[in-house]
Each structure stands twice: as structure tokens, then as C-alpha cells.
Ligand SMILES: Nc1ncnc2c1ncn2[C@@H]1O[C@H](COP(=O)(O)OP(=O)(O)OP(=O)(O)O)[C@@H](O)[C@H]1O
């Protein structure tokens with residue numbers, strides 16, 4: 001019983017590895033990143049100096065972790081504008097508890113992460129159960145969380161603290177590879193990338209995440225617990241944001257109630273540049289890693305050129321528009337061919 | 339209970355506001371029976387089968403399977419009971435591959451929630467052949483890259499693999515080409531031999547005549563015929579039953 005009795009079509013010509021790679025959504029971002037590095041290196045040898053690479057790698061994990069969480073969430077068809085505020089708020093809580101002598105540092109760390117779980121759960125609950133768009137829910141949450149951080153601290157940074165807790169070393173201790181200084185936060189970032197990449201591409205949970213973003217109604221009809229999946233991802237995003245914010249506060253030895261302001265948009269930009277669809281259903285951790293580096297290298301490299309730093313946003317905006325055009329072109333070409 | 343009865347809907351009523359879409363409708367399907375459900379636009383066909391597939395709930399009436407009363411609260415319940423529904427705009431996730439769609443919600447896993455993609459792809463390849471996709475489409479192809487008929491084939495493959503007892507097809511041939519339509523009809527005709535029962539809704543009476551064992555006709559939410567044998571009647575006669583004009 002042939003559903004479609006077409007005459008056997010000639011065997012599709014074997015696509016070469018090169019063609020395969022070019023068709024990947026990550027290919028465009030990859031080329032762009034290489035191009036950036038080549039150009040900045042040509043403009044200034046200091047760009048690839050050990051010091052500058054150390055600086056670049058110190059900051060990448062912090063925004064990068066937010067981008068990882070956002071990738072998972074956006075693949076499921078939602079996004080979270082409150083990540084930057086959680087990034088700023090949770091270290092404030094941790095250090096305030098510790099400095100006021102309420103708890104030890106480890107307990108304060110756990111309490112901060114649990115607060116992030118609560119924030120994520122409230123976001124997820126309001127989006128899935130009350131059916132309010134994630135734009136509105138997480139915008140509201142951004143204001144509540146940022147406002148709380150400012151209220152607790154009266155707007156002043158938390159700084160002087162002394163502790164011999166091993167937590168600091170575990171989260172952000174540093175070591176050297178040759179002349180390059182590496183923070184442990186980079187190792188955590190790599191570990192998170194591998195774990196989340198595995199979940200998204202190879203696990204059953206990943207199939208559910210993609211289905212939840214691609215066609216939630218039919219996913220639901222197949223027994224996929226769409227709402228639960230989304231709530232878990234909101235929690236994941238909030239917790240990883242807290243982890244990143246605490247990491248950052250330890251590295252710079254200050255917890256500023258305003259830190260992380262504006263990160264949400266930069267992070268969403270990183271994720272979509274990498275090829276994850278804003279509308280859900282399709283996500284790539286490798287693309288996000290490329291997107292993170294594209295924007296960080298741009299921001300860092302521009303210091304080595306004659307372009308005034310204020311022009312940075314022009315380039316970022318240009319990259320976003322260019323990459324979106326490329327992704328949509330690839331998408332259409334892909335469909336036209338079949 | 340009839341011998342060999344698979345499912346029966348008893349005295350179903352359904353209102354949408356003040357519109358009564360179904361008025362005391364009963365419908366039964368035997369094991370390995372292909373039932374054609376006919377009726378004009380708005381007669382209540384889709385509403386009736388949506389109640390059976392869990393997409394809608396009846397205001398009153400009950401459903402029995404194998405003679406036992408069942409409560410179908412949602413589509414997940416229906417699928418668990420072996421009732422699969424295939425719509426024209428198929429309920430697939432376009433971004434996911436054929437294999438991932440077939441197994442969605444019932445993915446085989448190993449340790450650490452790892453999907454057994456090897457198994458999924460192997461089974462999907464076999465199923466695609468079984469439903470007659472002779473073209474060599476890799477099971478890793480995203481559904482968004484498939485034609486309407488190929489998507490129907492994927493939905494059908496899914497119904498076959500999970501051994502659904504009852505496969506409901508609501509206008510499955512809308513917008514399909516001639517060959518793809520023939521493919522769907524051939525599938526329905528063969529479903530009986532593989533142990534499945536079917537409810538087929540189609541506006542093309544000629545298609546229905548080709549494949550079904552029995553025809554049920556709804557008119558304005560009421561059953562007006564439930565035992566028409568296509569071998570013993572003519573298309574014109576059935577058309578008259580559908581429109582309500584006497585011969
Ligand atoms: N969700 C709904 N809300 C309100 N009225 C509805 C809804 N769904 C169906 N109806 C009404 O119920 C009646 C039966 O509709 P139904 O879709 O079951 O018809 P049908 O027999 O499938 O028609 P068609 O052949 O056009 O698909 C129609 O009068 C329709 O307008």
C-alpha cells in the first residue's frame with residue numbers, strides 16, 4: 001500500500017561535509033566570529049595578548065550563563081526579561097545575609113538560589129497557568145526584583161566582606177594556562193553548556209522542549225507536559241542567572257543593586273544571533289556560544305580600534321539585523337529545496 | 339452490546355451557546371470496521387468525533403469501549419485508550435524530525451533520559467515504507483520540509499506504530515493531490531486487514547463509497563441514517579439522505 005506512489009526518484013546526490021556544514025544555522029555566526037577575530041587582530045596585536053584574552057574570558061561566562069538559560073526557554077517558545085534583575089538581586093541577598101551575620105556564606109548562597117527558584121516558578125506559573133504572555137510577566141518581575149534589590153540596599157553597593165569560605169574559590173578561583181588567567185567560572189560555564197546542550201539535543205526532555213515551542217497544542221495532545229516543561233525552564237533560567245550574578249559579585253568583590261541592568265536584551269540578542277528562533281521550536285547551544293562570543297569580542301575588540309566606544313551599539317544592531325536576514329534566508333532556501 | 343463492538347457513543351448532546359450541534363446522537367464502530375461519517379457543512383461531524391478524540395466534552399451522553407464506560411477528558415486520554423485522530427492540518431511539530439514526531443510523548447530512553455535515536459530512526463524508516471513512502475526520505479528530515487500527503491503519512495505511521503484500535507480521519511484528503519488522496523484511501527481500505535477500525539469523514543461521497551463498510555449520516559446534529567451499506571445503494575440515494583430531500 002503506497003501512500004505516495006511516485007516513481008523512484010534518482011538517489012539524492014550525497015551532500016558533502018562542506019555542504020552539510022554550510023547548511024547548519026551555526027555556520028553564519030561561526031564565520032562572523034572568525035572574521036571579527038581576524039579583523040581585530042589585524043588592527044591591533046594587543047587584541048590577542050594574554051591579558052586581553054584573560055579579560056575577555058573573565059566576563060564571558062557571566063553573560064554566557066544567562067544566554068544558556070535563555071536559549072532553553074526560547075526554544076520552548078518563551079523568554080525572560082527578568083534575568084538581569086535576578087543577576088543583580090541574588091548576590092545582594094547572599095551578601096546581606098552574610099554581612100549582617102544572619103547565616104553563613106554557604107547557607108546564604110543556597111537561600112539566594114532558592115529565591116531564584118521561587119522567582120522562576122512564579123514567572124512560569126503566571127505564564128502557563130494564568131496564560132499571561134511572558135513579555136508582560138517577566139517585565140513585571142524585572143521591576144519587582146530590581147526594586148527589591150534597590151530597596152534592601154538603599155541603592156548602595158555591598159562591598160567590604162571578609163570570608164574564608166571555600167565557596168569563593170569553587171565559583172571563581174583562578175589559575176593560569178601559560179600567561180592566560182582563567183577563572184573557575186569558565187569551567188562552570190563549559191560544564192553548563194555541555195549539560196544543557198545534551199538536554200536540548202539528545203534527551204527526551206529536549207524533545208519536549210522543542211515540541212513545546214514548535215506546536216504546543218499537538219505536543220499536549222501527545223501527552224507532553226508542556227506547562228510543566230516551561231515552568232522548569234523558567235526556574236532553570238532564574239537559577240542560572242542567580243549563579244552568574246553571584247559569580248560576578250565575587251569576581252569584582254562588589255554586589256551592586258544595579259548590576260545586570262540591560263543584560264536581558266543583550267542576552268536575547270546573543271541567543272537569536274546564534275540561530276535560536278524567537279518564536280520557539282528551534283534552539284542551538286552551540287549557536288548561542290557563538291553569539292555570546294560574537295557580541296563580547298565586538299565589545300572588547302572595539303577598544304582596540306579608532307571607532308569610538310559609543311558607536312558600539314551601531315555594530316551590535318548591524319550584526320543582529322544581518323544575522324536575522326541570514327537565518328531567515330537559510331530557512332526559506334531550506335524549504336524551497338524540498 | 340453488539341458482537342465485536344469496539345466503541346459506542348450513546349445519546350450524545352452538545353451545545354455551543356444556544357446552538358445545538360449534536361442532538362441525541364449515537365454511533366458505534368465494530369472491530370475492524372470502516373465507518374463513513376457523512377453530512378452537509380455544519381451537520382456536526384467534526385463535533386462528534388472531537389468528543390470521541392477528547393478535544394471537546396459532551397454536555398450529556400456516554401461513551402463505552404469494549405462495552406465498558408470510559409471517561410475521555412482530553413486528547414491524552416483518548417490516545418492512551420487507542421483512539422488516534424488525523425486531521426488535515428496534521429497535529430505534528432513542524433520543527434521536529436519525522437522520527438521525533440512519531441515518538442513524541444513516548445520516546446524510548448536509555449540512561450540519563452537519553453533518547454534512543456537509533457531505534458527511533460530505524461522504526462520510523464520502516465514505518466514510512468509501510469505507509470508507502472517509496473521516496474527515500476531520511477527519518478531525520480524535519481516535518482516542515484514535507485508535503486501535505488507526506489505529513490498525513492507520518493500521522494498515519496504514528497497511529498500504526500502505537501497500535502491504535504480506532505483511527506479517526508477528519509477530511510484527511512483535503513488539499514491533497516490525486517495520488518496522495520489515493521494513498522490515504524488505500525491506507526483506510528487496508529486498515530481493516532491490520533486489525534484497526536476507522537471513522538472516515540469526507541465530503542467526497544465517491545471516495546467514501548470506495549472504502550467504507552457502513553455509512554452513517556448526520557443532518558443538523560441528528561443521526562438520519564446509521565446503517566447504509568455502500569454495496570447496496572447508490573451515491574445519489576445517499577446524497578438525498580444527506581440533504582434531506584426525498585427521492
Ligand atoms: N467551537 C465552536 N463554537 C461555536 N459553534 C461551533 C463550534 N464548533 C462547531 N460549532 C457549530 O456546531 C455545528 C456543527 O459543526 P461541525 O464542525 O461539527 O460541522 P461539520 O459537520 O464538521 O461541518 P463541515 O463539513 O463543514 O466540517 C455548526 O453549526 C458549527 O457552527
Ligand SMILES: [Mg+2]
Nearest residue numbers: 383384385508
Ligand atoms: Mg468538519
